[in-house]
Amino acid sequence: MxxxxxxxxxxxxxxxxxxxxxxxxxxxxxxxxxxxxxxxxxxxxxxxxxxxxxxxxxxxxxxxxxxxxxxxxxxxxxxxxxxxxxxxxxxxxxxxxxxxxxxxxxxxxxxxxxxxxxxxxxxxxxxxxTVTPVPRRDGARPGDGLWITGPVGAAMLGFETGQGSAYLRPRPRLTDGQALAGHVTAMMDVSDGLLLDASRMAEASGCTADITLAKVPVAAGADPLRAVTWGDDYELLFAAPDGFEPPVPAARIGGMIAAGKAPLLLDGQVPGIALGYQHR
Amino acid sequence: MxxxxxxxxxxxxxxxxxxxxxxxxxxxxxxxxxxxxxxxxxxxxxxxxxxxxxxxxxxxxxxxxxxxxxxxxxxxxxxxxxxxxxxxxxxxxxxxxxxxxxxxxxxxxxxxxxxxxxxxxxxxxxxxxTVTPVPRRDGARPGDGLWITGPVGAAMLGFETGQGSAYLRPRPRLTDGQALAGHVTAMMDVSDGLLLDASRMAEASGCTADITLAKVPVAAGADPLRAVTWGDDYELLFAAPDGFEPPVPAARIGGMIAAGKAPLLLDGQVPGIALGYQHR
Structure with a gap:
């Protein structure tokens, strides 16, 4: 089992x-x-x-x-x-x-x-x-924008170099989450890797997540393609209707589209890499 | 530490x-x-x-x-x-x-x-x-009777002989607890040994627990003195004002008296044995 x-x-x-x-x-x-x-x-x-x-x-x-x-x-x-x-x-x-x-x-x-x-x-x-119903991961809809509250890759660098506090002392985004909860269609924290968690949100929502790598904020010094498959940054990933103006700093990294051949596309392609940390 | x-x-x-x-x-x-x-x-x-x-x-x-x-x-x-x-x-x-x-x-x-x-x-x-305030372990008073909802020693026998379900599949006394909660001055489950848990209730309440060994119900075949120092039976131990008529089966095993030289007396003496399972 x-x-x-x-x-x-x-x-x-x-x-x-x-x-x-x-x-x-x-x-x-x-x-x-x-x-x-x-x-x-x-x-x-x-x-x-x-x-x-x-x-x-x-x-x-x-x-x-x-x-x-x-x-x-x-x-x-x-x-x-x-x-x-x-x-x-x-x-x-x-x-x-x-x-x-x-x-x-x-x-x-x-x-x-x-x-x-x-x-x-x-x-x-x-x-x-603080807001009901509380955001779920399965509420995103095709046409929604897909956003993240901050960069990925800092925890990866911290793990690999032993420098900085991102890996050892992650900071939960409690105030960001409270500010966003009433506006998003879906939200989750990024714990296992941005691509993996985005694919989970898309799959739960019956959509495909369409992410543009160049739009993903990445910690200085981190390789973008590795950073998006590494977890432990604990930024919030959320979907919101097109035109949404977030009340807290966040970057739009793509959008949700109708469910296609895979739950996640990166630069329009099904990524040929592991999407993140998969529990066995 | x-x-x-x-x-x-x-x-x-x-x-x-x-x-x-x-x-x-x-x-x-x-x-x-x-x-x-x-x-x-x-x-x-x-x-x-x-x-x-x-x-x-x-x-x-x-x-x-x-x-x-x-x-x-x-x-x-x-x-x-x-x-x-x-x-x-x-x-x-x-x-x-x-x-x-x-x-x-x-x-x-x-x-x-x-x-x-x-x-x-x-x-x-x-x-x-179901009742507020909920029973605590520190509410017993001198003069209260001290009661237990059932026998001790069955888990000990189960552990030692491999027979019966008392050790492996203890039964939480949820309905007994709900029936008693509105009437007791203190209540706790017996998990680490009757004598030890009674001494904890007495100490928290600023009393001494005065228990009579012959009044403690003991599982058939169990040595009484060992049974009262063995845990895992999960009966409920409670204190209630003198004259209390319990609404569920229970045995009066002694009472609370003014705090004396020790938090627990067994047959009027400070027991010269370990009272139960002490976490290290």
Missing amino acids: NESEFIAALRTLPLHPGAQDLRDDTAILAIGGETLVLTHDAIAEGVHYRPGTDPFDVAWKLVATNLSDLAAKGAEPVGLLVGAVLVDGAERFVEGLRAILTEYDVPLLGGDTISVSPATFGCTAIGRA | NESEFIAALRTLPLHPGAQDLRDDTAILAIGGETLVLTHDAIAEGVHYRPGTDPFDVAWKLVATNLSDLAAKGAEPVGLLVGAVLVDGAERFVEGLRAILTEYDVPLLGGDTISVSPATFGCTAIGRA
Whole structure:
């Protein structure tokens, strides 16, 4: 059983309507007149980060990836539950948590602590929707413009050179997401690679994403074709009706067209490369 | 840094008021006129279950331990987020999830899937309080009776003999918890050992728990003194004013008295044994 088959099997379970058939990064829970946005992500040593990574950065990334999922829904964080591991240097983990909780003004709600090696950390983020219905990844329509809130490739450079904070300490675009949520037809964060995530949005929406490489903002020094297949930048990718004037800085990188032979075209062609990081 | 020091460090972080200073098993989130109860627990192969355990049982126990935390708050489950691991025999994990979701009528809300070995699974359970304020562990008062909803020791026997379902497939006392929540002064589930959990309730409440061993219901065939120090039975332990008539089957095993030289007395003595499973 591979991951796709596993997720397909999980879809046969009793699902909450807010689970959206497990086809989105978050669950939506309407309760008491509010709409909550819930997400859970885990990261494991040796899989999501290198052994020897400063636990400060592990804490930051654990929380940042979850907050990024809230950002893509325009949600305001309410609190976090953290499944923490008592690792060597645990005080650095606590300091990393303190840094990101303070930076984004998010309180800790609770969690659990275990001792296990190699370490696997979990985080559940709970947010309050600021706009309903919250943006989904499947709402784009042919004719929509396709946009990204900032450059790709900085995390790739950070990973490869050890320079800069983009890879180790990504910044979830919470305020951008809240500003955009009421205007977009679809939105998601770019975690696995721009081309891959754009193809997912297009496929979910029954469209083809038509991206022009030269229009994609790329971090200085990064090879554009590699940058668009690399994840971890956590910019927001969104679709909006033609003529949309975004309220936050964003670049139009292409548009959605009627579904064609592939969910993604790059400069009018089906790319002959891996689109991004595919979980196995 | 040991686990106590780690948790003490986590308490210095920005905490949500509903985190209750990380001194309870759940977080309380008042939202839109409702009160949510949130809990997150992780279980790891080789720590919380033996390598080679049927993934069906891993799934059951993962969910059951989280639902048990909701039970102790009298909460009704709303949904679960599962941090799943793609293990050998993942179809059995899915079937175990299906069994417990169906048994307790709880839907899956979402989650995450990773591949990591040894496996560490996470679960976040979200419940809706049926009674507010929800029972805490720190509300017991001297003079209260101390009660348990059922026998201890069945999980111990199951672990040691491989017989029966008590250890592998514990049953969260959700309906008992809901029936009791409006009447108790304190309640918690017994996960780490009756004596240890009772001493925690007493300590949090500023009392001493005074337990009579002969009054503790014990599974047939289990040694009483060992059974009261063994966890995993997930019965509910609660305190209630003297004269309370419980609406569900329960045994009065002692009472709370003014705080004395130790948080727990067994047959009038400070026990000279380990009280339960202490996380290191």
